[in-house]
Amino acid sequence: MKTNQRNKKKERPVAEIIAALPNGIQALQKEDLYSFSDLSDDHLNNLKAIWPGVSNETKNSLYEGLYLLYNEDMLVDFSVMGEFGLNDTDAIVRRYSLGLMVECRRSSFVKKVLDLARNDPDTDVRQSAIEILGQFIIDIETKSISGKEGKNILAELEALNQDPDEKIRLHAMESLAYMDHPLVADLIKSALLSTKEENVIAGLRAVQHSLNRKWADRIVDLIDHPDPDIQAEAIKAAGLIQSRKTIKPILNLLTNFDELDNDVLDAAILAISLIGGPHVREIIEELEEVFADETDMADLFDEAKDNLDLNDFIQKKSEDPEFKAFMEPKDIETDSEENDELSEEDYLQLIRQHIENLPLHTDSEEEEDFAPKIHLHDENDHDLDWSRFRIIEDLSKESEQIDEEEDWEDDESDEESQDF
Structure with a gap:
């Protein structure tokens, strides 16, 4: 009960949160990010009005925070912020915006992703858009996307397979692999035999998407690879093709x-x-x-x-x-x-x-030295780092402090009643 009361005390009006953005990301708390979920048209218009006065650093940090929270809490919906950010001049904002709309299947979004994959001036944005096209491929298979849109997506990925940028071609291969496209087999074989780490990893991810067991022998060879990044991807592929x-x-x-x-x-x-x-x-x-x-x-x-x-x-x-x-x-x-x-x-x-x-160790320090240090990453390989925001690190301590203050206020009130 006390936690709910504390959260209520910390809520700020959305208009106030938006107005604080020109002051820098330090003006926001993590709790403020929730206010950008299901943003209303009026608040979006307020954001658009102050946006030119917000620094790129603040924009990047805000969208990074929204993206991390989106992956941390399934109940938030930042699609309005995502749609707004897709047209931003900053490439980092566009990339995070794509991540905020990964579940969207509106025709307007499909067209936007196709445009970004083909024409965005930033390679990283193009790669992120191609990854989403891969998710669309899955929907084509399940008929969750219309036939016409499916043909456009497939044609675009096939065209991107001829892109002059090797990174773009590798991402197109990974996306086409979701449907085990005829073009993919030779591309995967070439990638897995490459001497470049990024090519081998892309090939292994394509294997993971294809779920095709014909790559089992090559995966066995890569499980003992000296590069741990390649090893991990090979083992993931082994688990998925089973x-x-x-x-x-x-x-x-x-x-x-x-x-x-x-x-x-x-x-x-x-x-x-x-x-x-x-x-x-x-x-x-x-x-x-x-x-x-x-x-x-x-x-x-x-x-x-x-x-x-x-x-x-x-x-x-x-x-x-x-x-x-x-x-x-x-x-x-x-x-x-x-x-x-x-x-x-x-x-x-x-x-x-x-x-x-x-x-076996009995000394606590030795035990600490011996204990394997395992650090898990989320599926996006992006550690949750809220260091840019003014967040209270230990909420339990804060809760205890609030409880003590409320108890003190209650005691003081009782004393006054007794004196009266």
């Missing part, structure tokens, strides 16, 4: 889980949970116990266990004729495993042995 060929290379990595790059470890845990297997649940439970004190990993292990539960359900239903009718063939397909000296049970034992051999 090829049994990839399970043992990933388990082999996990035998030395405490030496892995954070992103590689996260990807490996999720990948084996998606692929499944007779001993995967035990492996994940063992690792979960090791990382029990890492609170940031709780959601990761919850997701992994949910994946295992889904796999178990599919396995049980795989022979049910009625269930089979709703499944794609590859959803219940199992790859033939290649010969390997070690079985999955052997890898489980190796992981357990490694856990038993971990050094």
Whole structure:
């Protein structure tokens, strides 16, 4: 109850928040960002009036804050701000605006995204627009976008595949991969064989979008790549295509889980949970116990266990004729495993042995030094950083302070009553 009262006290009129923008981003608090959700026409007109007097730094920070909050809170709707920002002269504002409207499917937005992908002077904006075209490709497959618009989107991506800028071509490949377009196979093969890190990563992301198991052998090769960024993307691809060929290379990595790059470890845990297997649940439970004190990993292990539960359900239903009718063939397909000296049970034992051999520390500082430092990133790989805003870091302390003040006021009131 006290928290709600505190939030009410901190609410400011939207007009006041907008009027403060020319004073810089420091004039805003994180709570003020919520006021830009479902912005009314009148408030939008006020914003347009003061916008020329707002610095680019403030504009960028405001839109970054809106974007981060949008990914943090599913209840906010910043589409009005997104539509407004798409025509801004600042490229960073345009990029964040695209992110704010990623769920929009209005014809006017589709046309705007096509225009930005083709003509925006900033390469990063074009790449962001192409990524959204990839989301539209999914909607074409599900017929959520009209046939005419679908043809325009597909034609644009095919044209962008011939763009002189290699980055644009790579993003077009990733987007076309959602529908496993005929053009994509040769492009992915070339990207995966490239010596450029960004090309290999783009190829692996295209594999993830295509969900095509024919790339399993190449993914196996890349799981042991010396570059952890390529490793992580290869493992993510392995998990998404769910090829049994990839399970043992990933388990082999996990035998030395405490030496892995954070992103590689996260990807490996999720990948084996998606692929499944007779001993995967035990492996994940063992690792979960090791990382029990890492609170940031709780959601990761919850997701992994949910994946295992889904796999178990599919396995049980795989022979049910009625269930089979709703499944794609590859959803219940199992790859033939290649010969390997070690079985999955052997890898489980190796992981357990490694856990038993971990050094034990009693000194708190040594324990802190030893504990694996896992830092999870959201799906957009953008850490939530509110440092530009005047936010109270510890709301619990503030709550205690408010409670103490209210208790003091109550006591003072009681004393006055008694004196009276």
